[in-house]
Amino acid sequence: MKKIVITGGKGGVGKSTVAILFADKLVRENKKVILCDCDVECPNDYLLLGQKLAKPIEKVFAEFPKLIKKKCKKCGLCAKTCRSNAIFQAPGKYPVFIKDLCSACGACWIVCPYGAIEPQKEETGQIFTNRVKNNFWLVTGMAKPGLEETGPVVTEVKKFALKFAEKNKVNVTLFDTAPGIHCPVVSALLNCDLAYCVTEPTPMGAYDLNLILDLCQKLKVPAKVILNQADLGDKRKIEKIAKKFKTKVEKEIPYSRKLVEAYSKGKLLNFRL
Known part of the structure; x- marks a missing residue:
């Protein structure tokens, strides 16, 4: 074909x-x-x-990141890993996910060493x-x-x-x-x-x-x-x-x-x- x-x-x-x-x-x-x-x-x-x-x-469907605050240590690794610049994190604060920029690649929850990010399925x-x-x-x-x-x-x-x-x-x-x-x-x-x-x-x-x-x-x-x-x-x-x-x-x-x-x-x- x-x-x-x-x-x-x-x-x-x-x-x-x-x-x-x-x-x-x-x-x-x-x-x-x-x-x-x-x-x-x-x-x-x-x-x-x-x-x-x-x-x-x-x-x-696509999977977007969802933060579990009680597990998050605010290490910033997820923000550093995101190539779409879809994660903003001010010093000492929790990361904020910007869905409009997210490519749903899953890198953030893969690299998180504390399991503080889980995928959330949404219709796209x-x-x-x-x-x-x-x-x-x-x-x-x-x-x-x-x-x-x-x-x-x-x-x-x-x-x-x-x-x-x-x-x-x-x-x-x-x-x-x-x-x-x-x-x-x-x-x-x-x-x-x-x-x-x-x-x-x-x-x-x-x-x-x-x-x-x-x-x-x-x-x-x-x-x-x-x-x-x-x-x-x-x-x-x-x-x-x-x-x-x-x-x-x-x-x-x-x-x-x-x-x-x-x-x-x-x-x-x-x-x-």
Whole structure:
């Protein structure tokens, strides 16, 4: 089974549109496909596919630290160990856990020599599935509103999608990431076979393409470029950056009013490139 990521440093360049059209193309080529929406803070693939999210098929949990004050000696080891700077401790005071910064790695309760920190399980997200049509499934991850660190949610959504793919003997699993190069995007990219980086022929598109290609290079994920709305700007900057990273513009998609209309109505499956 191939694991392909559809990503892009800049938001609004048509990443989800490309992911859906690519998935549909593979299905029409008699492939079994899963599209996994890893933009867990703002998933929208189901809207573009004209789907509704019913009851979640699975919940995502993470373990956060809880202090047992009667055991704590205020040694400060937990605060020194935390790489997320999620533990604040004033001199002579008990440590304070800042959940918004916590990555739920568990290092603090592992290193505590007094057993003064215990893990506390909390729901951080939900997973939904939709059968879009024959041989085409959508897996949607959705983080709990207000959750700052969503990388672990993406990791769990990916695990679910891959198990689902194995069970249904899927040929290709596509992961549609959030925009940017932060932790949730890294989580989606890890251990994938190929990344298609979607961009546009604008200065912002070129700048962010450089960032996402650099990230793919660091993660050792082969990357190719898809240039959306290719006829609306100067594509030479995009080609220059692609050449810098020894890749190429795999496909150019021209501006299409019909595509915009299909997008706005949530009927992308009716459109053919």
